[in-house]
Amino acid sequence: MNTIIESILNHRSIRKFKDEKLTEEQIRLIVKSALQASTSSNVMAYTIIGVKDGIIKDELYKVSGHEHVKNNAHMFVFCGDLQRINQLGNSVKNQSVQENLESTEQLIVATVDASLAAQNASIAAESMGLGICYIGSLRNDIQRVNDILQLPEYVIPLFGLVVGYPDQKPEIKPRLPLETMYHENRYKPFAEQQRFIEAYDNEMENYYENRSSNTKVDNWTEQMIRKFSKPTRMDVTPFVKSKNMNKR
Structure with a gap:
């Protein structure tokens, strides 16, 4: 077993971090690692928004409800992004790409691309001795997160990733066999x-x-059973359609 596999198998979510920021070099290395992830047809249908501003973190915390959303060394928000393709088609090449961009297929592409990039970022961060935690609870109020981050059409916030120096060492949670x-x-x-x-x-x-x-x-x-017996985040579907995605 090599050190990369050891790191992956020792993964645990960290929700308590030391009061120590990341360096710009660390941030850039994590992002560069994310950008090297596999991507469908080289579309790279995602954008990563780094959040340093304490006020913005506080606003995102109000959506999430988790303390580690505001108490971390750095936060990344991974967005599905088809806006670049939209601009290239309609504004630069004067060729409509709208019908394709609005398909369920392209929403899947954007979600998978962003997820692959995020996992690369996580592995890179953990290799530096940092801890991470994914933040799906940003979708508790997806419209509010959209407004806070000023996202244009064809861009949706998928999840956050908080990173920092661990101030805890929780047990590794078992996975399904x-x-x-x-x-x-x-x-x-x-x-x-x-x-x-x-x-x-x-x-x-x-x-x-x-x-x-x-x-x-x-x-x-x-x-x-508890989770799926109660409908949650049902506003996500109309929100995604309002961004001109997953409409066909």
Whole structure:
């Protein structure tokens, strides 16, 4: 096992950081690492917004509700971005690209491109001894985040990534077993996955009961049923369409 794989397998979300900022060189290296991620047809359908301003962090914190959104060394917001292509087509080459940009396919491309870039950034940051945490809760009020960051049409905020020097070392949260997540040649029926999920529930119950902080009685199945039984962030769909994306 090499050091890169060791780093990946030791990943844990960090939500408490030391009061120490990143250097400009660190920020640039993280971003340059993100930019080297694979991208569909070299579209690079994303933009990364670095957030240093404390006032903006406070506003994003009000949307997210998580303290580490305002207390971190640096924050990145990853956006799906088809605006550049729109401008090249309509303004530069005088050729309509609107129908293509409004398709579900291009929304998927933008989301995947941004996610690949973010994971590159995360691995780069962790290789520097930094900790990271993804912030999906920016979508709690996606319109507000859009307004704070002044995003034009064809650009949507997907998630945040906070980075900093860890001031905690939480236990590594177990993942679903490989036998559940990796299927060969065909999709495994749920019946073939179920016993592994049940074993994972037992493992998660033990994890929650014995971790060093925020202990509780819970498991993965119960969490998922609670999560998906209550509709959440239903405003995201009309918001995305209002940005002229995922309309076809």
